[in-house]
Amino acid sequence: xxxxxxxxxxxxxxxxxxxxxxxxxxxxxxxxxxxxxxxxxxxxxxxxxxxxxxxxxxxxxxxxxxxxxxxxxxxxxxxxxxxxxxxxxxxxxxxxxxxxxxxxxxxxxxxxxxxxxxxxxxxxxxxxxxxxxxxxxxxxxxxxxxxxxxxxxxxxxxxxxxxxxxxxxxxxxxxxxxxxxxxxxxxxxxxxxxxxxxxxxxxxxxxxxxxxxxxxxxxxxxxxxxxxxxxxxxxxxxxxxxxxxxxxxxxxxxxxxxxxxxxxxxxxxxxxxxxxxxxxxxxxxxxxxxxxxxxxxxxxxxxxxxxxxxxxxxxxxxxxxxxxxxxxxxxxxxxxxxxxxxxxxxxxxxxxxxxxxxxxxxxxxxxxxxxxxxxxxxxxxxxxxxxxxxxxxxxxxxxxxxxxxxxxxxxxxxxxxxxxxxxxxxxxxxxxxxxxxxxxxxxxxxxxxxxxxxxxxxxxxxxxxxxxxxxxxxxxxxxxxxxxxxxxxxxxxxxxxxxxxxxxxxxxxxxxxxxxxxxxxxxxxxxxxxxxxxxxxxxxxxxxxxxxxxxxxxxxxxxxxxxxxxxxxxxxxxxxxxxxxxxxxxxxxxxxxxxxxxxxxxxxxxxxxxxxxxxxxxxxxx
Numbered sequence: 031x032x033x034x035x036x037x038x039x040x041x042x043x044x045x046x047x048x049x050x051x052x053x054x055x056x057x058x059x060x061x062x063x064x065x066x067x068x069x070x071x072x073x074x075x076x077x078x079x080x081x082x083x084x085x086x087x088x089x090x091x092x093x094x095x096x097x098x099x100x101x102x103x104x105x106x107x108x109x110x111x112x113x114x115x116x117x118x119x120x121x122x123x124x125x126x127x128x129x130x131x132x133x134x135x136x137x138x139x140x141x142x143x144x145x146x147x148x149x150x151x152x153x154x155x156x157x158x159x160x161x162x163x164x165x166x167x168x169x170x171x172x173x174x175x176x177x178x179x180x181x182x183x184x185x186x187x188x189x190x191x192x193x194x195x196x197x198x199x200x201x202x203x204x205x206x207x208x209x210x211x212x213x214x215x216x217x218x219x220x221x222x223x224x225x226x227x228x229x230x231x232x233x234x235x236x237x238x239x240x241x242x243x244x245x246x247x248x249x250x251x252x253x254x255x256x257x258x259x260x261x262x263x264x265x266x267x268x269x270x271x272x273x274x275x276x277x278x279x280x281x282x283x284x285x286x287x288x289x290x291x292x293x294x295x296x297x298x299x300x301x302x303x304x305x306x307x308x309x310x311x312x313x314x315x316x317x318x319x320x321x322x323x324x325x326x327x328x329x330x331x332x333x334x335x336x337x338x339x340x341x342x343x344x345x346x347x348x349x350x351x352x353x354x355x356x357x358x359x360x361x362x363x364x365x366x367x368x369x370x371x372x373x374x375x376x377x378x379x380x381x382x383x384x385x386x387x388x389x390x391x392x393x394x395x396x397x398x399x400x401x402x403x404x405x406x407x408x409x410x411x412x413x414x415x416x417x418x419x420x421x422x423x424x425x426x427x428x429x430x431x432x433x434x435x436x437x438x439x440x441x442x443x444x445x446x447x448x449x450x451x452x453x454x455x456x457x458x459x460x461x462x463x464x465x466x467x468x469x470x471x472x473x474x475x476x477x478x479x480x481x482x483x484x485x486x487x488x489x490x491x492x493x494x495x496x497x498x499x500x501x502x503x504x505x506x507x508x509x510x511x512x513x514x515x516x517x518x519x520x521x522x523x524x525x526x527x528x529x530x531x532x533x534x535x536x537x538x539x540x541x542x543x544x545x546x547x548x549x550x551x552x553x554x555x556x557x558x559x560x561x562x563x564x565x566x567x568x569x570x571x572x573x574x575x576x577x578x579x580x581x582x583x584x585x586x587x588x589x590x591x592x593x594x595x596x597x598x599x600x601x602x603x604x605x606x607x608x609x610x611x612x613x614x615x616x617x618x619x620x621x622x623x624x625x626x627x628x629x630x631x632x633x634x635x636x637x638x639x640x641x642x643x644x645x646x647x648x649x650x651x652x
Contacts, residue, residue, distance in 0.1 A: 214281035220542035548591025
């Protein structure tokens with residue numbers, strides 16, 4: 031049989047429709063054979079295919095524009111029909127069993143992920159597979175652009191004259207003379223915004239220094255640190271430029287073209303150097319009966335549980351100051367508390383071990399260690415969640431026995447949730463296909479495509495099939511809704527396991543966050559810090575801007591570049607009224623800063639000086 035060009039084009043459109051109706055699993059030559067068997071009637075052909083017809087008895091099928099005959103032996107075996115004709119009761123019973131029971135046999139519902147519609151526009155077969163970015167690529171590119179859109183890529187390298195004055199209560203930016211120390215400046219600024227650190231630095235007994243005291247000496251370093259803290263608190267300058275102080279604190283130059291792993295390594299070393307210096311000096315000036323400082327360092331250990339054996343505690347000799355938290359690994363929670371629970375508890379078939387804090391510190395610093403795997407990079411990613419407030423009671427040795435019981439409850443809940451998820455999958459998936467969607471597609475076919483063509487018996491069967499299919503869908507949806515409610519209930523119980531007064535005595539509030547965009551350059555690392563009024567500020571190089579708290583807690587920057595927040599600074603709760611009490615700084619530094627402020631404001635234009643908030647220097651009682 032020879033077809034005209036117009037007839038061939040019309041036939042090709044119908045073949046594409048039939049193939050799409052079957053989810054792409056129908057061989058085009060089979061569709062052509064069945065279509066020609068029914069003289070080009072697409073509805074009859076669709077109905078025949080859904081009932082298993084492969085047109086094997088059609089001996090006049092000819093290929094496009096050739097006139098050559100294709101025998102049935104040359105046609106590849108057709109797949110089993112994926113839409114079941116429910117006009118027979120046996121099929122209906124089989125469909126009910128497949129849809130409602132939690133186990134499946136070989137038969138599988140429906141052809142596609144969308145309802146058949148002759149009006150669908152198909153993609154021409156001659157379009158190259160690489161002619162346009164995939165949807166995943168587009169989403170990835172959009173996400174990266176969105177995450178970087180607020181970064182000041184083209185800002186000037188120095189503030190303008192008008193920008194040299196600190197406006198209102200805006201924090202002072204600390205800017206190193208060397209760009210390779212930008213990471214250390216952000217850490218120093220973050221530590222300043224922790225109230226307990228400010229309070230302890232103000233209590234330092236200043237060591238004697240003179241003009242001959244070298245910059246790298248511990249005495250000079252202590253003096254420099256205190257002087258910079260006073261300036262960060264009281265100075266009217268918007269930016270402090272550092273030349274020696276960070277180096278004296280053993281900050282090592284970091285090439286800003288290096289990746290986040292190097293940034294974290296250098297940051298950790300600098301943090302340890304600075305916290306060690308502070309704690310060492312505090313302990314050197316304590317009285318004989320005073321305990322050692324727990325400003326940064328907590329004593330920790332491991333509680334071990336074995337059957338029929340009393341709980342054992344193995345102490346760790348070295349005190350901790352930084353808690354490393356793995357982020358991005360599959361099967362690890364994507365929030366701080368969940369990740370800590372997973373990182374700090376380990377189980378075998380016969381034992382359990384929990385890493386616990388024996389003596390807590392005033393400040394806790396979490397270092398986020400990103401380990402997103404390559405296979406995950408193309409999957410939807412969520413920002414790592416860290417709360418404004420965290421209670422560390424569930425990680426203390428004093429509560430470990432109660433926590434151990436609750437952790438077991440938590441594991442049981444997770445196992446039950448996993449079992450419910452398996453049941454849900456059995457209702458909706460089969461052979462990696464969405465059987466529920468395909469069941470809806472089957473219903474759509476009988477409601478919108480199948481026609482009786484004047485056959486009253488056929489019309490009756492179509493109506494009955496539609497009714498039965500609706501009953502099946504209703505039954506499945508009812509089961510799915512019940513499963514979802516059970517899962518939601520269990521998850522709510524999980525979140526409330528430690529939501530009780532006995533686990534809310536050690537409250538820690540977020541004070542600062544350091545973020546890396548994943549791109550090179552000092553302007554691609556920045557900080558969020560909170561002032562005594564509760565306002566959050568973002569510091570990028572010398573630029574300081576106010577930001578809402580929700581941005582601080584959900585910044586997506588670096589998400590698709592294996593970067594993002596990398597240091598979280600928390601400290602013990604301080605009442606708001608206590609936060610606002612002015613720090614009593616050493617008089618020699620406070621008076622010097624006050625004098626400098628007066629000189630600065632005397633040389634700037636009056637309209638610039640009017641924006642400044644002139645601080646009142648507070649000297650300690652003598």
